[in-house]
Amino acid sequence: MVIQAEATTPSAILDRASLLLDAFDGPGRLTLAQIVRRTGLPRSSAHRMLERLVQLRWLRREGRDYELGIRLMELGSLAVHQDRLHRAALPFLHELHRATGFVVHLAVLDGSDVVYLDKIGGDLAAAIPTRVGGRRPAHCTAVGKAILAYAGEQRLDEVLTAQAGSRTRYSISTKAQLDAELTKVRAHGVAVEREESLPGFGCIAAPIGDIGQAAVAAVSVCGPLDRMLFDHRLSAPVRTTALNIWRHVDDGQVRVRPTLQQHARPLNAGPTGRTLADQRARHYA
Template sequence: MVTDRGHRFGVDRAALLLDAFEGSDRLTLKQLVRRTGLPRSSAHRMLDRLVQLRWLHREDGYYELGTRLLELGSLALHQSRVHRAALPSLHELHRVTGLVVHLAVLDGSDVVYLDKLGRGLAAHLPSRIGWRQPAVRTSVGKAMLADLPPDELDRILAVERSRRTRAVPLDVRRVQTELARVRDRGVAIDHGETIRGFGCVGTPVGATGSVIAAVSVCGPIPEVQADYLLAGPLRSAAHGIWRRYQDRGPGIAPGPRPSGSVTA
């Protein structure tokens, strides 16, 4: 008989194997064993089962994420209340600025990107749906961090500080000064911190103390240096997202993605 503890153990191992693919498209059994620390026989048995369930795909000795995960991820994305509320404003923001537009939410000390819109310029940016980055390095992350209560912000900065090496320590005082500037101006700036040569300007979505997400525009640094010109369109987009989020709530009907956008 399989106990609840046995089920949890199996789920934990499956999650460990799936998490190992972060940052990698394809991995061998040897690589997965090394990344997870699981015994080779246990990993092989679990991988076979994940392939059967279509959570993973196996070809030529390599494993990669399977179609079932893509289906579930797409379902979760289109059921996202924030994402559905944001789509019209994201497209309008891209139309007005001609820059790449991102929508992101805060997840612990990281940001996770819910959408990316753009055309030719988007291909030069590695960002994509599901992309995860340290919040302190991104304009969307700074926009959301600036809204946090001091104790919660301190916890996140402690996590980020523990990630850094001694060679590149986190300057907590600089981060706090920058976040204070974000509170005053309503926009956050990333001048090549995340992607070399590209800058982003972001603003929070939601009322003070109730920020639910952040939206940004990104492009070559010379095109985003005049951030005061982008603040108006950004605030307008954030206001529209927040209004639809509040007005329609969980009843927002999922619809087809507008044509002409590029998602990466």
């Protein structure tokens, strides 16, 4: 009886719904049997919840197949467009794309991955298999390295524990490599990536946040290696874009991801040990 009661608490139901939706991350279309296998939920319970999720348009059903539904498209789009960092960044991302001709990404750190909040590019964009809402292992990307350079040691350990993450033979694979790379990022203010994520392509990224403090996000330009200029001609506009975005985050309360708030510690925090959010709030007080 106790177990049954527990299984129907609101939290338990939400966890199950989350588990059900997470099952679609990868395959796309799933039958009830496949969903039961992937989630381990009881068949009848899974079926009832799936049908409700279809009614709510979080899923849609075609015959025996379930797929992610239109309401998730809408909520996801709202989540991106209501994001204050994204809103502040948008004009600067377009400007950076116009000025450089390369594909521009805006990304945040989530666990050991980066998640892209925006991607702007012309025809070149189609050649780079990233997408808004998509994720990549942070240490294989320039945006990830730009943020990690200002993250705490605990986060770096997490990143390298997630071993499945290496993308190409040039990807960083040891703590020593990562440490050396992040030292370079802190020295130059930009992170560089050459074929560590995608063969034939490279990126230059700059962290977004108070200089020398925890970065809340990063902006990058990406393009074919033979057309990228790994010097100030590209790094200067990328850094300027990052600074402009940070200056325009609109209401003075810094937007730090919950995961960052929980885990990140500025490497060179002041003696008061105040967090970035505290400091920023003070700036505007």
